[in-house]
Amino acid sequence: MTDSSDRDVQQTAAEDPRAERTSAQQAQLALLLEAASAPKPGNVSPRREYRDLRFEQFLAGAVGTGPGFERAAAGDPLGAAFERAIVGMSAQRGGNTQFGAVLLLVPLVAAAGQGPLTRDAASAVVAETTVEDAVGFYRAFDHVDVAVDDPPEGMEALDVRRGSDAGPTVRERELTLQDVMARSASRDGIAAEWSEGFPRTFEAGGAIARQSGPVTDRAAAVSLALLSRDLDTFVQTRHDRETAERVRADARRVLAGEASVERFADDLVAKGINPGTTADIVAGGLFVALAGGLEV
Amino acid sequence: MTDSSDRDVQQTAAEDPRAERTSAQQAQLALLLEAASAPKPGNVSPRREYRDLRFEQFLAGAVGTGPGFERAAAGDPLGAAFERAIVGMSAQRGGNTQFGAVLLLVPLVAAAGQGPLTRDAASAVVAETTVEDAVGFYRAFDHVDVAVDDPPEGMEALDVRRGSDAGPTVRERELTLQDVMARSASRDGIAAEWSEGFPRTFEAGGAIARQSGPVTDRAAAVSLALLSRDLDTFVQTRHDRETAERVRADARRVLAGEASVERFADDLVAKGINPGTTADIVAGGLFVALAGGLEV
Numbered sequence: 001m002t003d004s005s006d007r008d009v010q011q012t013a014a015e016d017p018r019a020e021r022t023s024a025q026q027a028q029l030a031l032l033l034e035a036a037s038a039p040k041p042g043n044v045s046p047r048r049e050y051r052d053l054r055f056e057q058f059l060a061g062a063v064g065t066g067p068g069f070e071r072a073a074a075g076d077p078l079g080a081a082f083e084r085a086i087v088g089m090s091a092q093r094g095g096n097t098q099f100g101a102v103l104l105l106v107p108l109v110a111a112a113g114q115g116p117l118t119r120d121a122a123s124a125v126v127a128e129t130t131v132e133d134a135v136g137f138y139r140a141f142d143h144v145d146v147a148v149d150d151p152p153e154g155m156e157a158l159d160v161r162r163g164s165d166a167g168p169t170v171r172e173r174e175l176t177l178q179d180v181m182a183r184s185a186s187r188d189g190i191a192a193e194w195s196e197g198f199p200r201t202f203e204a205g206g207a208i209a210r211q212s213g214p215v216t217d218r219a220a221a222v223s224l225a226l227l228s229r230d231l232d233t234f235v236q237t238r239h240d241r242e243t244a245e246r247v248r249a250d251a252r253r254v255l256a257g258e259a260s261v262e263r264f265a266d267d268l269v270a271k272g273i274n275p276g277t278t279a280d281i282v283a284g285g286l287f288v289a290l291a292g293g294l295e296v
Numbered sequence: 297m298t299d300s301s302d303r304d305v306q307q308t309a310a311e312d313p314r315a316e317r318t319s320a321q322q323a324q325l326a327l328l329l330e331a332a333s334a335p336k337p338g339n340v341s342p343r344r345e346y347r348d349l350r351f352e353q354f355l356a357g358a359v360g361t362g363p364g365f366e367r368a369a370a371g372d373p374l375g376a377a378f379e380r381a382i383v384g385m386s387a388q389r390g391g392n393t394q395f396g397a398v399l400l401l402v403p404l405v406a407a408a409g410q411g412p413l414t415r416d417a418a419s420a421v422v423a424e425t426t427v428e429d430a431v432g433f434y435r436a437f438d439h440v441d442v443a444v445d446d447p448p449e450g451m452e453a454l455d456v457r458r459g460s461d462a463g464p465t466v467r468e469r470e471l472t473l474q475d476v477m478a479r480s481a482s483r484d485g486i487a488a489e490w491s492e493g494f495p496r497t498f499e500a501g502g503a504i505a506r507q508s509g510p511v512t513d514r515a516a517a518v519s520l521a522l523l524s525r526d527l528d529t530f531v532q533t534r535h536d537r538e539t540a541e542r543v544r545a546d547a548r549r550v551l552a553g554e555a556s557v558e559r560f561a562d563d564l565v566a567k568g569i570n571p572g573t574t575a576d577i578v579a580g581g582l583f584v585a586l587a588g589g590l591e592v
Contacts, residue, residue, distance in 0.1 A: 021387055025359050032328070032355040036342060046332060046342030046351075049510075055342075056512050059328040060592040063321050066362065091317055092592045214345075216352050296356040296388045 023112040023291065024069035027105045030287035031062040031098055033296070034279060037219035039261045041227070041251070042268030043279045050269075057094030064088030065102055072106045073113030078129055079136020079177055082106045086140040096144045100190045100234070100280035103137075104201060107194065108287055117291040123197045129177035131170060137177050139164040149187065149237045158183075189233035189277035193284070200230065204285025209294050215286070223282045224261070227251035227275055234276035247275060319408040319587065320365035323401045326583035327358035327394055329592070330575060333515035335557045337523070337547070338564030339575045346565075353390030360384030361398055368402045369409030374425055375432020375473055378402045382436040392440045396486045396530070396576035399433075400497060403490065404583055413587040419493045425473035427466060433473050435460040445483065445533050454479075485529035485573035489580070496526065500581025505590050511582070519578045520557070523547035523571055530572035543571060 021029065035058035038045035046055045068085025072078060085102045111121040142163040151159045157169040158180070170180070184191035193201050204222050211218040228251035231244040250267070253259040268274065290296075317325065331354035334341035342351045364381025368374060381398045407417040438459040447455045453465040454476070466476070480487035489497050500518050507514040524547035527540040546563070549555040564570065586592075 021356075021360060021384075025362065029356055029359045032359065033352055036351060036355060038342070046334070054510055054512075055332060056329055056510060056592050059332060060317075060325055063325045063328065064317060066321065088317075214350055214352060216350075296352050 021290075022070070023073040023109050024066060026112070026290040027069045027109045027287055028062050028066055029296070030105065030283050030290060031065065031101060032059065033215055033286050034101065034219055034283035035059070035062065035098075037216040037223065037282070039265055040220055040223050040279070041254075041261060041265040042247070042274040043223075043276065044274075048265060048269065053094045053097070057092045058097050060092035061089040061094070061097035064091045065098070068102070069105070069109050072109040075110065075113060077133055077136065078106060078110055078125065079133030079139075081110070081136075082133075083136045083140040083143075087143050090144045096146050098280075098283070099140075099144060099146050100276060101283035104190050104193055104198075104280050104284040105287055108198070108201070108284060108291075112287075112291045117288060119197045119199070119202055126178050126181070126194055131174055131176055133177035134170045134175050134180045135164075135167045137180060138162070138166045138170060147234070147238050155183070187233060187236070189230070190280055192233075193281070198284070200226070200281050201284035202288055204281055205288025205292065206285075208285050208289040209292055215289075215294065215296055219282050219286055222285060223278055224251060224255060226278045226281060228255050230278070232275035232277045234278075234280075235273055239273060243273060247273060317586075318366070319369040319405050320362060322408070322586040323365045323405045323583055324358050324362055325592070326401065326579050326586060327361065327397060328355065329511055329582050330397065330515055330579035331355070331358065331394075333512040333519065333578070335561055336516055336519050336575070337550075337557060337561040338543070338570040339519075339572065340570075344561060344565065349390045349393070353388045354393050356388035357385040357390070357393035360387045361394070364398070365401070365405050368405040371406065371409060373429055373432065374402060374406055374421065375429030375435075377406070377432075378429075379432045379436040379439075383439050386440045392442050394576075394579070395436075395440060395442050396572055397579035400486050400489055400494075400576050400580040401583055404494070404497070404580060404587075408583075408587045413584060415493045415495070415498055422474050422477070422490055427470055427472055429473035430466045430471050430476045431460075431463045433476060434458070434462045434466060443530070443534050451479070483529060483532070485526070486576055488529075489577070494580070496522070496577050497580035498584055500577055501584025501588065502581075504581050504585040505588055511585075511590065511592055515578050515582055518581060519574055520547055520551060522574045522577060524551050526574070528571035528573045530574075530576075531569055535569060539569060543569060 036046060038047045044053055044055055044058060049055055065085040065088050068081050068088055071081035071084055089098055089102060107122050107125040108117060110125045111117050115121060138160060141160050148160055158166055181191040181194040185195040207222050208218045228248060231248055235244040235247055250264050254261050254264050332342060334343045340349055340351055340354060345351055361381040361384050364377050364384055367377035367380055385394055385398060403418050403421040404413060406421045407413050411417060437456050444456055454462055477487040477490040481491040503518045504514045524544060527544055531540040531543055546560050550557050550560050
C-alpha cells in the first residue's frame with residue numbers, strides 16, 4: 001500500500017457505506033415526521049401554526065433532542081438522558097414543543113440501542129429505571145413549562161411542577177422512574193404507555209408500517225384514528241373529560257364522513273384545544289415503524 | 297458532599313444549562329428551515345411536493361447530515377466530512393435532496409467550529425483545503441446522482457460524475473478542493489461562493505437576520521429576492537440560460553406585484569424547473585444568521 005492509499009483509507013467517510021440512521025437519529029426523524037404530518041386537527045403542522053407556537057420551533061426542538069437521545073441509545077442513565085433531551089428541545093422560543101413525545105421516546109431509544117425494539121425490551125428498560133432516573137425526570141421540568149394537573153392529595157411534594165425541588169422527596173421515598181410513571185398512569189397517557197408496555201405506541205407503529213404512501217400522510221391518518229378511539233389525556237388535563245369526549249365524538253364524525261377534517265381542525269384551533277398526547281403516541285409509533293425498517 | 301450528591305452531579309445532563317445548539321446542529325436546522333420555508337416557487341416545501349421528491353425526504357436528509365457536519369465542526373478533513381454528510385443525507389428514497397446546500401455549509405460549519413463565523417474565516421477554510429479533500433469531494437458523488445453539465449473540453453477525467461474514479465487524476469494534477477471549485481466557479485453558483493468568499497450567502501444571512509417575523513417567512517422572502525436578482529445556475533445546468541432568465545423575469549414580476557407567487561410556483565412545477573442553487577444559498581444564509589445569534 002502506498003502512503004497516499006493509507007491516507008485515503010483514514011479519510012474515508014463512511015464506516016458503513018449505507019450509513020443507516022442511528023436510533024437517536026430515528027427518534028429525531030420521528031419527531032420531525034410527526035410535526036410535518038397534516039391534516040392534524042388541533043396540533044401544529046406546516047399548515048396550521050399558532051402565533052406563539054410555530055412549525056419552525058418544532059424543527060428546532062427536534063434538532064436539540066439529539067444529544068439526549070444519543071445518551072439514551074448509549075445506555076446512559078435514562079433520567080439524565082431525558083433531561084438532556086429536554087434541555088436541547090427547549091433551545092427555541094416556542095416553549096414546550098415535544099415534552100411528552102420525548103418522554104415516550106427515551107425508553108424506546110434506549111431499548112433500540114441495545115437490540116431489536118420490542119414491547120418486552122422497552123418494558124425491561126422501564127423496569128431497570130432507578131431513583132436517580134426519577135430525580136432526573138423531575139429536574140427536566142426546571143427547563144420548560146409543562147401543562148399538568150394538580151397532584152392527588154398527599155402527593156403535593158411530588159408535583160412535577162416542583163422540578164428539582166422534588167428530588168429529596170423522591171430519594172426519601174425511594175421512588176424509581178417506573179414508580180413515578182405508575183402513579184400517573186391512570187390520568188396521563190404517556191405514563192400509561194410506560195406502565196403498560198407501550199401498547200398504543202406499538203399499535204400505532206404497526207398501523208404506520210402497514211399503510212402505504214407518504215409517511216406523513218400515514219401519520220396523519222393514524223392520528224385521526226387514535227383521536228376517534230382514545231380520550232386524549234392532554235385535553236383532559238388542560239380542559240376536562242367532557243371536552244376530551246367531544247373531541248373524540250367529532251373525530252368519529254370525520255372518520256364517518258359526516259364532517260370535514262378542516263372544519264374539525266378550525267374548531268379545535270378556535271377553542272384552543274390541542275390533543276397533544278395523541279401527537280406524542282404518533283411520534284412514538286413513527287419511531288417504532290422506523291426502527292422496524294420503514295423507509296422514508 | 298454526600299454520596300448521593302456526587303451521583304447527582306455525575307448524572308446532571310447539561311454542561312451548559314442553556315444548551316445552545318452546536319454548529320453542526322445549526323447547520324441541520326438551517327437545512328430544515330430552508331425546506332420548510334414557503335411559498336418557495338419551484339422547490340419542495342410542505343406546501344409543494346413532487347410525487348418522487350417529498351418534504352419528508354428533506355427531513356430525513358437533514359437528520360442524516362449530522363455526523364458529517366460534526367466532523368467539519370471538529371476540524372476533520374473537509375472532503376471526508378462532506379462525503380460523510382452526503383452519505384447520511386442519502387439514506388432516504390428521494391435521491392439528491394440537499395447536495396448543493398451541504399457543499400455550501402461544510403466550510404461555514406468548519407469556520408464556525410473554530411470561532412466567529414466571518415467571510416474571512418470561511419475563506420481561510422477554503423484556502424486550507426488539500427488534494428485529499430478534493431478526492432473526498434469526488435468520492436461523495438458515488439453516493440448520489442447530482443445533475444451537472446458536461447465538463448469543458450480536456451476536463452473529462454475530472455467530470456464529477458466519475459466520482460472516486462477521478463481520484464487518481466486529482467492526485468496526479470495535485471488539485472486541492474479550492475482548485476476544483478475555482479474551475480467550476482463560472483458556471484456553478486455554489487463553486488462561485490467558495491471561490492469568492494461567500495458574498496451571496498452572507499448577504500442572504502444578513503437579510504434574514506434583519507427581517508422580523510417567523511424565520512421560514514423570512515427565508516421565503518429572501519429566496520424570492522435572490523431569484524429576481526441572480527440567474528439560478530442549477531436551472532441553467534438542467535435547462536439553459538434562457539430558461540434561467542425567464543425565471544428571473546417572472547420573479548421580478550411577482551415582486552412588482554404584477555403576478556402571483558402561487559401562479560409562478562404552479563408554472564415552475566408544470567415545467568419541471570427547480571431553482572436549486574437559490575435554495576442552497578438560502579440554506580447557507582440561514583446558517584449564517586443562526587450562527588450570528590438568530591433565535592427560532
